Amino acid sequence: MEKRLTALIDDLSKEDQEALAGELGLAKSHLKRLKKVTASLHGAITNLVKEQAPTAEPTDAPEVKEATPAKTDNTAVNEAPVSPAPAKPASTAPATPSPAAKSAPAEPSFAELFAASVAKEERQAAKRPRLKAHHYLVRRQLNGAMLMDADHQDIEHITEPLVRQFGIQHGDEVVATPGHRDGTLLIKKVVGHAKDVPASTIATFGYGKVEKLGPGQLVVRQNVSGAPLVINGQQTSYQVETLSIERMEINEGSIVELAWYTGQPADVNPFEPHIRWHYPVEASAKPTIASQIRQAKPAPKQVAKPKPAAKPTYDLDLKGKKVAIIVGRGQNHVLFERIVKRYNGKPRIVDSFIPKKRLMERQLKGVDLIVMIAAYSKHATSWSAAEIAKKYDLPFTNTSSFSVQSFERALYRAAMGMRAYEPGGTDQADYRLSK
Numbered sequence: 001m002e003k004r005l006t007a008l009i010d011d012l013s014k015e016d017q018e019a020l021a022g023e024l025g026l027a028k029s030h031l032k033r034l035k036k037v038t039a040s041l042h043g044a045i046t047n048l049v050k051e052q053a054p055t056a057e058p059t060d061a062p063e064v065k066e067a068t069p070a071k072t073d074n075t076a077v078n079e080a081p082v083s084p085a086p087a088k089p090a091s092t093a094p095a096t097p098s099p100a101a102k103s104a105p106a107e108p109s110f111a112e113l114f115a116a117s118v119a120k121e122e123r124q125a126a127k128r129p130r131l132k133a134h135h136y137l138v139r140r141q142l143n144g145a146m147l148m149d150a151d152h153q154d155i156e157h158i159t160e161p162l163v164r165q166f167g168i169q170h171g172d173e174v175v176a177t178p179g180h181r182d183g184t185l186l187i188k189k190v191v192g193h194a195k196d197v198p199a200s201t202i203a204t205f206g207y208g209k210v211e212k213l214g215p216g217q218l219v220v221r222q223n224v225s226g227a228p229l230v231i232n233g234q235q236t237s238y239q240v241e242t243l244s245i246e247r248m249e250i251n252e253g254s255i256v257e258l259a260w261y262t263g264q265p266a267d268v269n270p271f272e273p274h275i276r277w278h279y280p281v282e283a284s285a286k287p288t289i290a291s292q293i294r295q296a297k298p299a300p301k302q303v304a305k306p307k308p309a310a311k312p313t314y315d316l317d318l319k320g321k322k323v324a325i326i327v328g329r330g331q332n333h334v335l336f337e338r339i340v341k342r343y344n345g346k347p348r349i350v351d352s353f354i355p356k357k358r359l360m361e362r363q364l365k366g367v368d369l370i371v372m373i374a375a376y377s378k379h380a381t382s383w384s385a386a387e388i389a390k391k392y393d394l395p396f397t398n399t400s401s402f403s404v405q406s407f408e409r410a411l412y413r414a415a416m417g418m419r420a421y422e423p424g425g426t427d428q429a430d431y432r433l434s435k
Contacts, residue, residue, distance in 0.1 A: 140170035142274045171197040205258040212252040238273045246421045248278045248400045255279040280403045315432040318345030321368040326350045357384045369414040374400040
């Protein structure tokens with residue numbers, strides 16, 4: 001089964017491996033546990049076979065030969081029949097076991113081995129602190145994290161934006177409750193850190209600077225502080241993939257975080273980097289010591305003044321068009337709705353975690369534009385929304401960032417019938433600014 005799963009992963013493209021990283025990791029985790037149980041049963045069965053195998057009788061006693069009388073000169077004596085020696089009566093006393101036999105313990109049976117294994121697992125489970133209702137442990141992954149129960153069994157995958165929004169770390173204990181119709185969990189808060197979660201095998205390279213080598217070639221060689229990218233003890237460079245450029249809107253000068261596995265288990269090959277996060281423009285630069293000192297000082301109290309209404313950034317008027325905003329987890333709904341209303345549009349929030357395509361199609365019925373926030377959506381939902389938009393000839397755009405500027409640009413492209421993804425590199429879209 002392990003060979004078949006490995007062959008299946010090798011047949012997938014690198015893009016599909018990244019898209020299915022959570023599912024493949026879960027399959028490998030289940031296969032690893034099955035392998036351990038199989039090995040335990042194989043050892044127990046081997047001991048049972050040894051126990052039931054017949055043993056040969058000991059042959060250490062010397063062979064006794066029949067005595068032959070010696071010949072003499074007396075003919076009568078030589079011709080006289082020889083009567084057999086009387087047999088010694090068999091001793092009825094029990095045989096005394098050898099010291100070696102006394103010291104050798106009896107081999108345990110299969111039932112005893114199985115019972116001992118179950119008892120050991122129960123003792124280990126009893127030592128683990130039990131979790132309260134709706135409490136889960138966190139295991140970090142290349143992209144996002146996995147929620148686990150007290151026995152470290154995988155429950156549900158959470159996205160990278162959610163991990164960063166709540167500041168979730170590997171080994172944290174979080175509270176999550178079902179918050180959607182399909183039963184997916186909604187993170188509430190982080191309540192502590194567990195001690196018995198295995199150490200993470202993921203290495204990261206934060207604030208990596210994206211540089212341009214040539215047409216369509218973007219690489220990461222160092223971070224914003226000038227520190228080189230070192231993977232497995234060797235200084236190297238990472239070439240950004242085309243799919244990441246399109247989905248995450250990565251351009252020259254973007255700041256990203258790389259992540260890779262340093263050992264097993266691995267959703268992809270060890271030491272192969274993966275872009276985990278594209279820092280928003282407003283958070284790209286790493287805070288300096290001076291800025292941290294300024295933030296630590298209490299600001300003088302000022303009387304709050306009413307803020308003027310925000311003006312439209314781009315020369316765009318939606319004229320009452322219905323705009324579907326596909327976003328999940330209840331993130332930034334109010335903010336996105338305000339932006340659409342600012343351009344005279346009518347917003348409609350559509351849950352990106354709708355499990356079935358027909359339900360998604362019902363939610364999108366009657367809209368004029370579709371804008372999808374890929375950072376808070378599942379990959380399957382993205383494909384479903386794109387197919388529905390093509391079926392009804394609806395303008396459809398996609399943005400992997402949750403920043404205001406990125407959403408406004410996606411809204412502009414949808415209204416103007418431009419491409420779904422924002423171009424990268426020097427091929428920038430023509431956005432007309434408002435006067």
